[in-house]
Amino acid sequence: MSQVKKATRHVNQNEGLIFEKSSPGKAAWKLPPLDVPEVDTAELLGEAERAGLGHMPEVSEIEIIRHFTRLSTWNYAIDLGMYPLGSCTMKYNPRVNEAVSRFEGLANGHPYQPERISQGALRILKTLTDCLLEITGMQSITLQPAAGAHGELTGILLVRAYLQKQGNPRKKILIPDSAHGTNPATAAMAGYAVENLKSNSAGMVDVPSLAAQMNEDVAALMLTNPNTLGVFEQEIHKIADILHGKGGLLYMDGANMNALVGKVRPGDFGVDVMHLNLHKTFSTPHGGGGPGSGPVACKNFLEPFLPVPVIVTKADGTLGFDYNRKDSIGRVRAFYGNFGMHIRALAYIMANGPDGLRQTTEDAVLNANYVRKGLEGVYDLPYKTPTMHEVVFSDRLQAKKGVRTGDLAKRLIDYGFHPYTVSFPLIVSGAMMIEPTESESKEELDLFVDAMKSIAEECEKAPDVVLEAPHSTRVSRLDEVAAARKPVLRWKPQV
């Protein structure tokens, strides 16, 4: 692997399960002395008292620090390098956002504390909603959803409530075959049937078939724009017209909003309702899978249906929550959403300002096109349509040597990169979905292109090296089939 420029191998600590380090009498905790009389738990709880805590661990503080520090060194992360996962928008997570979210009054604010002493939190929520509305060009918004999929559900429930109010909720949701899995799953949760919409040869919604499939049974189209091919739906105006013409609504999955911020606003091109992923476009950390935040923005006619509570400015100029909204779809979550993520997203918007956000979008699109340029010809590009923030190749050329997208991905690990998104979108067989985001320097992109080229060569010269990858990690390819066949989902003491 002499051609690997970005990474090498280094000694790395092993570490067992925490339960394997436990022994009775070790402790990492200490409570302050009790300043009230002790109680007889048996007397207070009777039947309800618990006997013991089974196999919960007993370890010391240093063992905990070492345990998790060692584990952490087994992870890849944005802080270590490029994370080209298409659709996931793995961008830099600014540290000032972490600092402000830990300020005592914000970190320790109770969701039910009186509004009088919640003005700080309310101002954050209000300021963020104002910013997001300006960015999306929409008219109203809720910050309650905890993630994108949660936002989708909220948005489709808004659609349904609105149509219901019109007299007929309708039966189905149209979803392009390139859509993310959460879209159909969401439609189902909202009680709708899913009808697939096929893409045309340019990777866009096939407008004629949309026209053909659109009718009074269709509640809405869930459109991702730019779509999962990184292609902007150029006929968006026609699409919107067709839907609206038949009384349907246009839902936009805003997961790819990072291709549009500061350049174009969904509210201006006919979108009725959309969600944002603050953990993508607005840099809140992914944290190994979450938390996220999925605000839903809509046009005024959907506003009456938003989840309770909504933020209002009261007569005395202070901010508060309004719960009294008869048409609301109700709550989608307790309290007000992932407030900690709202803080971070707002801090990110403030750090960027209008110019910074625009530049960010431009760099994201520039990077994606730069990677496309570098890899065109080396890997098969099924759709030649212009690329926005991400580009999707296929493994067609390498498949001839028996190397598939999943193998190429694993090999990237040896080159010091996290793999791209594998086998998605489904409309591209052997998809390799690459989203560099704006956070990558030219240097890092060049290294990535080199790595991908070198892997393509390996496919020609020594496919086994790729098929057996990764070679540089502390564990080699893990047996996922066995894991699913006889699931072992928890540790159990040896008997």
Next chain:
Amino acid sequence: MSQVKKATRHVNQNEGLIFEKSSPGKAAWKLPPLDVPEVDTAELLGEAERAGLGHMPEVSEIEIIRHFTRLSTWNYAIDLGMYPLGSCTMKYNPRVNEAVSRFEGLANGHPYQPERISQGALRILKTLTDCLLEITGMQSITLQPAAGAHGELTGILLVRAYLQKQGNPRKKILIPDSAHGTNPATAAMAGYAVENLKSNSAGMVDVPSLAAQMNEDVAALMLTNPNTLGVFEQEIHKIADILHGKGGLLYMDGANMNALVGKVRPGDFGVDVMHLNLHKTFSTPHGGGGPGSGPVACKNFLEPFLPVPVIVTKADGTLGFDYNRKDSIGRVRAFYGNFGMHIRALAYIMANGPDGLRQTTEDAVLNANYVRKGLEGVYDLPYKTPTMHEVVFSDRLQAKKGVRTGDLAKRLIDYGFHPYTVSFPLIVSGAMMIEPTESESKEELDLFVDAMKSIAEECEKAPDVVLEAPHSTRVSRLDEVAAARKPVLRWKPQV
């Protein structure tokens, strides 16, 4: 290396020098808008204005986070595993100490702010001095020295000032041949000649020769107790008597105080003045080389000579600094010492309490003896005297195969450990100085003993594996000779 249980190899990011990532126009900084009129720098500074900042880097924030995160993954650390450096006392650094040291009023307190608004910092300093005096059994103390060696200098200057006041500063300092290099270096800085004191076959001060060498020219003996062999000077009372008998003073290097805390107090066995290493015994982090803190504790007769200022309780009960001390040796440092380390050490003492500190000492000694037991016979133990907190082996047995202590140390790296202290103390040829500290679990110690045994075997079966070590690191053995012959001490742009 199948027998290596503790570590394996894992992919690790490469990273160039920050200067190699710089390019004009990148920036990680932004200042708030100026709220006062701009100025003409040329007019203000004239001749004194600077032209440019040469090759200072220009990089973005994410590049900085990645740069230092990647670099950090090349380091070994206590947080990753056992750090058996003899004499260095690499113990767990509690995180609560880091938290309290960052509290705004403490982190942003200016050393010259009025005493009226410095009571918090003063209370910390006062409380710490009280604790350290109780722990050492001494009568007075200064927290000003920034590290152990700095404390040594301060202590010897106290000795000198005292003797001077008696009429004769005397000429030399006696230092056992097992002493740390800072001891003789310190004596020289204080204007004293150094006279070596040889150890006896038990690794202790040879009392007869001490008696022989002691005379009116000797200002003091600098004694490390337990000494660098981990041996407690059992004849300490005789030693003290001999010195005092001839008007000399007993200085104790307290670097190994972690073997004594809560079990015995230097003030009780005849020590006149000593330093403590808060970054050893009291857990302040080593930070890759520092900062530390080296308070100096003494008996009352040396108190008048302490550096200015000293902390005093004023008539109104508030705390303050006293600068007006005619016999003081003067300052050894600006301001009051490494205050941040004082905070951490005090937090550590509070977290432990009397029982915790005693238990800590007991565990440290228990661990050292456990390692000694495990390795006796496998490695040569030059001194059979009972072990306190550390144990010193020699490479005599392995040297027969041409493998020296430095080689064995490098091989330990492949086994996932940081090496022990190599070739110190000097009285043991091929010294292997091992101090586990109390922070190691039985599990970690067993792994260490296994590793050392397995390396000893390798010396028999395959010495080259050891001589060529380390094999698992991102760089192999570095050429230190070349580095010293033609020193390259800074980056320069390629021309």
Next chain:
Amino acid sequence: MRYLPKSPADREAMLRTLGARSIDDLFAPIPAEYRLNRELRLPRQMSEPEILEWFQRCSRENGKGLPSFLGAGAYHHYRPVVIDTIISRGEFLTAYTPYQAEISQGTLQSIFEFQTMICELTGMEVANASMYDGSTATAEAAMMAMRVSGRRRVVIARSVHPEYREVLATYGQHQDMPLTTVGFGDDGRVKAAELEKTLGDDCACIVVQSPNFLGTIEDIPALADLARSKGALLVVAISEAVSLGIVKPPAEADIVAMEAQSFGVPLGFGGPYAGVIATREKYVRQMPGRLVGETRDKHGKRGYVLTLATREQHIRREKATSNICTNQALIALMANVFMTVYGREGLKELAVQNLAKTAYARQHFGRHGRVLFAGGPRFNEFVLQTAEDPYVINSRLLEENIVGGFPLKKFYPELGNAALWCCTETSTRASMDAVAAALARAQTAGNRRPEPEPEVVR
């Protein structure tokens, strides 16, 4: 912009490579009529100190550090320092969902440990990590019960957190899920008789919370028998996880829907928190959310992977058990560290301190009001009925910089001037005595003397 790693020269070079004249060429696909030809109207680009100052002000205006007796689904427990030390490591904070197992073993093993500890604490056999929060976990648990049982009606206790019930209603409204609500008795527990009556063979599950919203611990074994006798599942929601340190686990339940916030997660004005669903092994394929399983690599080395993905949206699409994708992983890691710090003995001691503080408050507050539902066992919350309107009492307390209990009028008007008071290990005797004094004043201010509390708690 300081987060962007490009110099003007880099951008030019890249554009040249692309043969583009300007960056706008790359945005040509966007129909001209929609393009934004102005900068967004947002606050100007701010420096780091300005941002810190802006949020510092918000923090100061958000009840910074006041002692509080609020619980009601969000609990103030002490957070060991190591939690933030660990979750702040970039390798955890800035990693994605661990789909690529070979470079995600840190996240995967920690989730596996989390799943194990949740099973130990709840008495269930499998647990996921994670759902959005306790409310959505409860809703998803009910829908899971529908899939398992093939039935549709959900019976829920009125003593389940009102906002959890609202979320269930929202989730269920288009799932053809009839919802029946059952009230609570004088002991604060769900009315068994009423429950039995409404149960029929159309019932997918009974949903209760324990300790419930009124602080009372439900009789889980009895409820489980009842459910089983009607072929329904028992779903137990837990919003105060610390109770598991001393309260018998709901081992007889079929599904546990839990809010892990109490385990080291900041109150954070309501989020992010972490929901968890735990259940029996036999139901695992109907679970929503991610699961980590143990396996081996090709050299036989132990390792961990995401497993049973065929339940999930990215494979199953509209047939998935849920649409959840991004979850609350980092928050689950906080809870993981918290559980590890306290462990076997600490969690018990912690819970016992909560009991003791609450008993003290209950006794002293009780002198100046009426403790409702005094019959049933409880953990760290109790309902106090006062002569005066709790909102009035609270505003007076606020003058003394104390945040009073949660007034129940909004959700349970029938309880009159009642408030839900919560004490944790962080409640000081001093603050409790201050409240007692204020209540005494309120009492004399009040228009009628409430009856003294029947039984006194030691």
Next chain:
Amino acid sequence: MRYLPKSPADREAMLRTLGARSIDDLFAPIPAEYRLNRELRLPRQMSEPEILEWFQRCSRENGKGLPSFLGAGAYHHYRPVVIDTIISRGEFLTAYTPYQAEISQGTLQSIFEFQTMICELTGMEVANASMYDGSTATAEAAMMAMRVSGRRRVVIARSVHPEYREVLATYGQHQDMPLTTVGFGDDGRVKAAELEKTLGDDCACIVVQSPNFLGTIEDIPALADLARSKGALLVVAISEAVSLGIVKPPAEADIVAMEAQSFGVPLGFGGPYAGVIATREKYVRQMPGRLVGETRDKHGKRGYVLTLATREQHIRREKATSNICTNQALIALMANVFMTVYGREGLKELAVQNLAKTAYARQHFGRHGRVLFAGGPRFNEFVLQTAEDPYVINSRLLEENIVGGFPLKKFYPELGNAALWCCTETSTRASMDAVAAALARAQTAGNRRPEPEPEVVR
């Protein structure tokens, strides 16, 4: 104890292995008469929340967050957030001195970068990382000059930080180092004539500070010529590192002794800070402190090692260039990150803002007092002489929650009612205006009108 990773069983098992009856057996070597047969009299073992609360109280009673105009060797500059993010990583925080290069490349490369940046900023050829602080660095620099020159007398400007001079006196007192102090003129600079007079061929070096303690920038080129003409070295101390962003570097000096605190190190009530010594290549073997050098491994891969160790105590013992061992490495890393964040352009802009704020304060404060040493160029400090005693003014300002300038009486009684005022980028116009207003009141209160400042600063 929660930091100790042992169970009672572990301890027993280990004692058994050792054949010891009890732990006391292991302490038998300590003569019985000295053993402590009681617990230490210390505060009882405290829990984490108690410790946090104790120090939180100390923090509140330590002037928490007041705007301050104190400089005088310790400067309040904004600290970018990433500094603590980076230095908090265990791999930096809990590592030892990088003697084992193969597992210390992170620390070593970062020090190499630090050395490079210090050279770029100071105009020197080599730099170490680090000395205890600016004061000890200055003392060690003087002793280094003695070694280099083979001469003994040290001539130091009275405008060098008084505490630096005290430390030099302490270090030098037994080094047979005669110390001559030279005063300053009306422009605040060292008196060249007086300096020239005292210089002789016994002089090892001239020690000046620039900007000096009175805020004035010294004429380094002239001083260097003077020194060279007498075969003495020029040692330049720098206590305000941020000045290097806009002030000409002391490239003509032979040794620079620097305090790096201004580069992202918290004021921390005086420490820990980081001293640095930089000099010419030809003097490198006389330098104290650690040096990192570039080299190769056996495969030709670039790497870094501690080098020229033969200067150090662990090799040279009493012949070492210094007794320093533990230094201030982590603080140097803070400075390293700070320099990297601001870099080539940022450090200049930062310095310019300091100039502008100071010019504003000087102009407005100057209306109510007399700005001394107005002739010479300065960076972010100036001396204001007032009618009223500065201590009195300061106590009045403190009532308005502002910390005033540093009264100079203590060190320079001849300056009368003079104080040293410092403004940085963190000084707000509002706070400066508040001070100006207070000074105006003080002036009218004062018994005599001081002459108006001769020249006005824009």
